[in-house]
Amino acid sequence: GENVGLHLPTLSVQEGDNSIINCAYSNSASDYFIWYKQESGKGPQFIIDIRSNMDKRQGQRVTVLLNKTVKHLSLQIAATQPGDSAVYFCAERETQGGSEKLVFGKGTKLTVNP
Amino acid sequence: DVKVTQSSRYLVKRTGEKVFLECVQDMDHENMFWYRQDPGLGLRLIYFSYDVKMKEKGDIPEGYSVSREKKERFSLILESASTNQTSMYLCAITQRGLAKNIQYFGAGTRLSVL
Numbered sequence: 001g002e003n004v005g006l007h008l009p010t011l012s013v014q015e016g017d018n019s020i021i022n023c024a025y026s027n028s029a030s031d032y033f034i035w036y037k038q039e040s041g042k043g044p045q046f047i048i049d050i051r052s053n054m055d056k057r058q059g060q061r062v063t064v065l066l067n068k069t070v071k072h073l074s075l076q077i078a079a080t081q082p083g084d085s086a087v088y089f090c091a092e093r094e095t096q097g098g099s100e101k102l103v104f105g106k107g108t109k110l111t112v113n114p
Numbered sequence: 115d116v117k118v119t120q121s122s123r124y125l126v127k128r129t130g131e132k133v134f135l136e137c138v139q140d141m142d143h144e145n146m147f148w149y150r151q152d153p154g155l156g157l158r159l160i161y162f163s164y165d166v167k168m169k170e171k172g173d174i175p176e177g178y179s180v181s182r183e184k185k186e187r188f189s190l191i192l193e194s195a196s197t198n199q200t201s202m203y204l205c206a207i208t209q210r211g212l213a214k215n216i217q218y219f220g221a222g223t224r225l226s227v228l
Contacts, residue, residue, distance in 0.1 A: 043219035
């Protein structure tokens with residue numbers, strides 16, 4: 001079946017470095033994607049989104065890249081800080097029977113070393 | 115700011131008990147969702163609701179029911195709790211307008227069924 005997944009379950013970086021978190025999706029009809037951050041003991045928080053008619057979108061210290069040719073999504077975090085340590089999920093929007101839902105990847109755990 | 119409140123952070127229940135998990139939002143949003151989150155499985159959709167008294171099954175509705183008597187409150191019910199329902203439960207809502215597909219989450223309820 002179609003699913004949203006991640007290349008790596010864990011990522012460890014040094015403080016100040018840039019981080020890249022990857023996500024592969026298999027539903028070519030997906031037209032909207034979201035990245036979430038989940039800190040320990042908390043619910044997921046929205047970070048940034050992108051529609052399929054875009055290749056790149058930037059936020060504050062974060063950039064999302066979308067490559068529809070290979071169905072790949074990435075989240076780049078510039079100058080990673082200890083507060084960025086969390087699990088990061090991608091999600092894609094699916095439409096079924098007229099209703100929409102989000103399908104989530106399983107997450108990548110980012111650890112920032114001081 | 116969008117506020118999604120889950121009534122309990124931690125719950126411990128016994129097998130066979132009836133369990134109510136409550137979710138309240140303060141922004142008059144129509145769409146509300148219940149997920150469970152388990153290690154290695156990510157977020158899985160249990161039920162969702164598009165309006166008062168309306169409900170739709172998600173991917174794993176078995177063993178659960180829901181209630182939406184008022185727009186601001188969406189309850190998840192475990193009629194007879196079982197140990198395999200030990201999990202983190204997350205409630206989410208979506209806003210109207212351009213951001214309508216971004217789901218905003220509560221802090222989660224960690225349920226242990228003994």
